[in-house]
Amino acid sequence: MEEVPHDCPGVSSAQAGRGASCQGCPNQGLCASGAAAAPDPAIEEIKEKMKTVKHKILVLSGKGGVGKSTFSAHLAHGLAEDENTQVALLDIDICGPSIPKIMGLEGEQVHQSGSGWSPVFLEDNLGVMSVGFLLSSPDDAVIWRGPKKNGMIKQFLRDVDWGEVDYLIVDTPPGTSDEHLSAVQYLAAAHIDGAVIITTPQEVSLQDVRKEINFCHKVKLPIIGVVENMSGFTCPKCQVRVATKESLFLLKHRIHQPL
């Protein structure tokens, strides 16, 4: 889908194609005909593609910088330790793709084959895909609005030749916006096992986690659980532990009873 005007009423709105801001938009005809509001055929295509993927896990957080990508990478490595388990790691953080760096795959390129895009394989049983592999320089910025990001995510799910996969881990950017909605929407027919939500102990993170939990409820995405990262630090010199470690029980309590 091409770029949309700033005041786009939204493709599924009643005003789609008919609003004042629709004049001159390249997609106006599509929206006015109602075609844009119809279910995206890609959803069925992705359902077919995902038939070879047994488990799909989204790694979410409302909050940025809590360690989603770090956790996703560790989880992928952990699952792939059993060489009979096929693991795929998909990075849908389009603006800030950290996975290539964390996995030590910076500079790798994606190749096309007859069956689609090939993920970059770190091990025989661990394949990775990220927009980071499509950028030619570390300074390249992906300055895209929502619709274009959604298109990329659709391609990642539909056009990557994942093969037979036991676990597909989807790393996401912070927030509750286009990327998250698209991932859930495009995987709607393919059944997502659920979401793991990452947080740090601080209230500033927990308040976003509560929103993320509400997002999951809204889009009917099961929550596998919450992981607390950066739980504390022991000074290497004096061995005094500084931040307090919340037990998972306490954390669950705090999530439902804000400070």
Added chain:
Amino acid sequence: MEAAAEPGNLAGVRHIILVLSGKGGVGKSTISTELALALRHAGKKVGILDVDLCGPSIPRMLRVQGKAVHQCDSGWVPVFVDQEQSISLMSVGFLLEKPDEAVVWRGPKKNALIKQFVSDVAWGQLDYLVVDTPPGTSDEHMAVVDALRPYSPLGALVVTTPQAVSVGDVRRELTFCKKVGLRVIGVVENMSGFVCPHCEECTNIFSRGGGEELARHAGVPFLGSVPLDPELTRSLEEGRDFIQGFPESPAFPALSCIAQKILNEAPVGLS
């Protein structure tokens, strides 16, 4: 050449500073808040515009979460966070019915609200308007830069943490600034070393040097390093006025220095 904008609600705002980062969780909101407090302590009137629609952190940091936003003839009245009314704040956090409500909007709807935040908040007379942004280089960033362009913002403070995974994203943010013609005031390296409150040993939890290196690579000023301070975290958790309460903190000199650089670069005379 762009036509001069109708001054409207930003007519009384002397300088606009955006706080950006490609990376999430580096402390944009913290730095925005502390910068505003530091400028206030220098006797200035400051506004904070929080355009992080999915994760609006600032109301809680300044202990004004749950406050209602009122309308006046010129638009929305920002929330004053102090009795002297020297800091005002607008955030989507104030518009939510419940604090845990998730703003699950796609780009176009976010763009529309940001445009409204820029044009329809009755800021009145301000020396500085600090604009806090979410991580990334997408809808919110394009919308706020477009909406603020007619008012010639002073530029952007770009926040990073020292480690490579942050610097990697922040390089892209610097490219974004270049592409949209937004001047970079400088790079701030946050969480730059952790000073143990027990023995004062400084440990570089998140590595070191990345921010300065990045500034050098991009040819922009390096404004300073702010260390990771657990007292600061506690203070922000509890919404205390950090600058007033913790002048002994290792983060205090760093933040004051950054604020002073802004004051020197964009002075505001006695009003």
